[in-house]
Amino acid sequence: MTKRDLVVKIAKETNLVQNDVAEIVQMTLDNIARELIAGRSIELRNFGVFEIKVRKSRKGRNPNTPKQEVTIPERTVVKFRAGKELKEAVEKLSPAKFK
Secondary structure (H helix, E strand, C coil): CCHHHHHHHHHHHHCCCHHHHHHHHHHHHHHHHHHHHCCCCEEECCCEEEEEEEECCEEEEECCEEEEEEEECCEEEEEEEECHHHHHHHHCCCHHHHC
């Protein structure tokens, strides 16, 4: 599903104009991004938590020259932890469906 698909679906379900829904969706995403950039986590009850984590420095290998080790520097990444209801719903899915 793309952002556009989401906008169309919400517009149909709410009978709102797609442009208005698109603005609201974009504002929501912008605010989530701003909070994460500021180092704060976002908790959406029953859905999940977005947070900033630091990935430690580690050793890696260049696939073109596998004998040569390279150091991958530490960096900040966005992590998502599914909320209880979402996690339970996903666990009920059949793994064979996604292979």
